Structure formats: structure tokens, C-alpha cells
Amino acid sequence: RKEVEQDPGPFNVPEGATVAFNCTYSNSASQSFFWYRQDCRKEPKLLMSVYSSGNEDGRFTAQLNRASQYISLLIRDSKLSDSATYLCVVNFYSSNTGKLIFGQGTTLQVKP
């Protein structure tokens, strides 16, 4: 089983749609959680952190369910510019050690 699993998609949605991505992680000792965005043939960049209480950044909402080891990302009012691959990322260790583990990514294509 992969340490971080995502539905690869692709998700094809019209502009203005709401879309949700899910992610599960295997290690219950995981400490911190993130969503990264990766444009085609570019490097990944941090989109947002995911907090236990859930958090929002504009049109983006991230949620974490530690009991189910589940993370989600909701994008409202999709824009053409949201087309990218969204990577679920987990840090299994404490803040002073370890590394980020990436899921395989979920591809989003927003159509006009």
C-alpha cells in the first residue's frame, strides 16, 4: 500500500464548478499535511497547509480527518487557471526530522 494515496483523475469540470479531491495516508503518526500544486512540466509549489480544524484560503478549503486518515481539498468556482495537478503531501515525522511524502497527484482540467 502506498503511504499517500490519491485518485489520479483526471477531473474534467466546467468553469465555475466545485470540485473535491481526496487523499488517504497510511501512517497514523503523520504530523503535518499539505496540498501542493504542480503545473505541467513545472516544479511543485506549496498551495496550502491542512489543519485539524480545517482551513480556507479564498476559493480553496482543506480539511483533515485524523481518525480516518483522510485529507480533502475543495475548490469552489473553478477557474481555467486552476488546471494543474494537485499533490497531497504528508510529513510523517516531527518538525525537526524527516521529509515530505507526496501522493501521485490528482489532475484537474477546467474547461471553458
Place this chain on the structure above:
Amino acid sequence: DTGVSQNPRHKITKRGQNVTFRCDPISEHNRLYWYRQTLGQGPEFLTYFQNEAQLEKSRLLSDRFSAERPKGSFSTLEIQRTEQGDSAMYLCASSLATSLVLGTIYFGEGSWLTVV
């Protein structure tokens, strides 16, 4: 440009040849990471350094792979006797150790390797 710099950006090599990639991290960052990414997959962790010490290596990093960070600044990743399965994008990233909890690692643009 003060971001993470990688070179060469593209490398085509024949099977069996050795290749070396270089990464120059953001200057004040003490952590440096190497990841590998193939088409349709997320970045896979290979190894990381804190200053000059290599603290962890993935089992993906076979004996043909070696990474160094001799002075705690730039790093090199060498692949010996390349195989077609080594074809991938090799990503370098850097961070402050204290910022990992924030998920703020900064990637370079990657080095694309094609083994023919």
C-alpha cells in the same frame, strides 16, 4: 534569481553511461532534498541532507546512485551505469529545518534525464 537552481536542465545519455546533476539550494537553507518524478506520479523521496550530513536515504536509491553535499551548500546526485528505468525528472528542494512543519520546501525546476 535566488531560488533553487539545478543543472543541467535536460540530459540525454546512453544506457550504461554515468550522469551527474547539480543542485544549488537557497543560500540560507540547511536542508536539501532529492526527489525523482516519473510521468503520472508524484515526487518520490530519494535522500536528504542537513548541512553536509546525509540523514536519510530511500531504498529507491540503489547502489548506482550517490549524493553528496560536501560543504553543506550545493549538492550533486550521480547515477552510475544508467538504465532506461532511470529516465525521470530529478527534483532538488531546499528548506530550513525549522520550516518543514510548515511544508515550505522550495523546489528547483528539475533535471530531466532520458536514457536511450
